[in-house]
Amino acid sequence: MTQSAEPVRRGRGRRPTDQVRREVLQAAGELLLAEGMGGFTIEKVAALAGASRVTLHKWWPSKGALALAGYFSVVGHTLAFPDTGDIATDLTAQIRAFVHLMRDTRAGHVIPELIGQAQTDAELSAAYRERYSAPRRALAVEALERAKQRGQVRADVDSEVVVDQLWGACYHRLLIPDLPLTDEFAEALVANLLTGIGRP
Amino acid sequence: MTQSAEPVRRGRGRRPTDQVRREVLQAAGELLLAEGMGGFTIEKVAALAGASRVTLHKWWPSKGALALAGYFSVVGHTLAFPDTGDIATDLTAQIRAFVHLMRDTRAGHVIPELIGQAQTDAELSAAYRERYSAPRRALAVEALERAKQRGQVRADVDSEVVVDQLWGACYHRLLIPDLPLTDEFAEALVANLLTGIGRP
DNA sequence: CCTCAAGTGAACACACTGTCCATATATTTC
DNA sequence: GAAATATATGGACAGTGTGTTCACTTGAGG
Numbered sequence: 001m002t003q004s005a006e007p008v009r010r011g012r013g014r015r016p017t018d019q020v021r022r023e024v025l026q027a028a029g030e031l032l033l034a035e036g037m038g039g040f041t042i043e044k045v046a047a048l049a050g051a052s053r054v055t056l057h058k059w060w061p062s063k064g065a066l067a068l069a070g071y072f073s074v075v076g077h078t079l080a081f082p083d084t085g086d087i088a089t090d091l092t093a094q095i096r097a098f099v100h101l102m103r104d105t106r107a108g109h110v111i112p113e114l115i116g117q118a119q120t121d122a123e124l125s126a127a128y129r130e131r132y133s134a135p136r137r138a139l140a141v142e143a144l145e146r147a148k149q150r151g152q153v154r155a156d157v158d159s160e161v162v163v164d165q166l167w168g169a170c171y172h173r174l175l176i177p178d179l180p181l182t183d184e185f186a187e188a189l190v191a192n193l194l195t196g197i198g199r200p
Numbered sequence: 201m202t203q204s205a206e207p208v209r210r211g212r213g214r215r216p217t218d219q220v221r222r223e224v225l226q227a228a229g230e231l232l233l234a235e236g237m238g239g240f241t242i243e244k245v246a247a248l249a250g251a252s253r254v255t256l257h258k259w260w261p262s263k264g265a266l267a268l269a270g271y272f273s274v275v276g277h278t279l280a281f282p283d284t285g286d287i288a289t290d291l292t293a294q295i296r297a298f299v300h301l302m303r304d305t306r307a308g309h310v311i312p313e314l315i316g317q318a319q320t321d322a323e324l325s326a327a328y329r330e331r332y333s334a335p336r337r338a339l340a341v342e343a344l345e346r347a348k349q350r351g352q353v354r355a356d357v358d359s360e361v362v363v364d365q366l367w368g369a370c371y372h373r374l375l376i377p378d379l380p381l382t383d384e385f386a387e388a389l390v391a392n393l394l395t396g397i398g399r400p
Numbered sequence: 401c402c403t404c405a406a407g408t409g410a411a412c413a414c415a416c417t418g419t420c421c422a423t424a425t426a427t428t429t430c
Numbered sequence: 431g432a433a434a435t436a437t438a439t440g441g442a443c444a445g446t447g448t449g450t451t452c453a454c455t456t457g458a459g460g
Binding site: 212213214215216217242244257263 | 415416417418419420423424425426427
Binding site for chain 4: 016
């Protein structure tokens, strides 16, 4: 969108706060997508944005918090959950979309690295739960509750647990890649849960 | 077991290789359990073990690889999967044990941090899969295959997917702590999968 | 126009990494 | 047992990133 990958030199003196904020987030997002958390440093972001490291430290409490903010500023999430009236169809579609996103886009590298960084970065951990995972959990839980009212899911089932058994299973293969994320995997997740794996 | 938390000074000259190796791993494990990955550095391990940093770099290709090796040298894993003949009982027992381990011991802090570090440490990632996750997956898959032969699980079910829906769900709550790991959670995981969540 | 808030550059101490030596000692070989 | 080899050691080095302090300069609001 703007210039990028070019270290910027600027004169001394104050600049408009909003402009600095925007340019820093833009630079952070671009650097994160380009190099991943391995090459992501506050120093590089500052150089890329032509801003002072002092300013960055002032606004973002940690490297991870800056990275997450940069990610959001570059990747505009839509956050929609289709409702066809059939929970199996909706869950499968949503999980297939998630699998596709993680397998075929930069998000598949960046999201695991952010979760990884969050394990030793309390600020990032809190921000990630609040701004990323919690809203997405909520959408899925709502869809499951609607399915309960339609009689497609038993009323005594804990929807939160189901979320962990669907998306959590995907994150498992994403973070500990013993096995790959595939479309068949996405379909099997839904089928196993709805039908059950036990003999009747 | 031996001395610990005390930086060691030693004279110049070669020492027996096995002894150095043991002391380094011991120090690495203790430091990891004491401070977590946040405070875990090669330099500290070297100082604690009274060894040279050069030696550490020679044997372990990355900070994460050293940490994992240290973890194994301090925490002696048993790696058993009981077989009572009832898959529901066995799975519940095993997952409850896992939940307990992660909730009530240092492993609950160290394992997530190792997985987190593995996202930007290829050496650790490979070592973790090979030495930790793969063997544990295999045990669970074997148990599920036995259950299939007993007629307790449908033959067309992919056991690997089931593993992700049980343990992966736990790792999800461990790595992204929106919700806590509880005994009820462990039981719900098994019940949901065996019975199914759909209306008959 | 004047004051205050805020970004900027420069410099600093600090920690960790990764690497280079020369030296000293253990291990192996003869 | 002595020589040859292998390997750990201390010390030093440059490179990078962090976090902070300081004086300076400029934008924004009254």
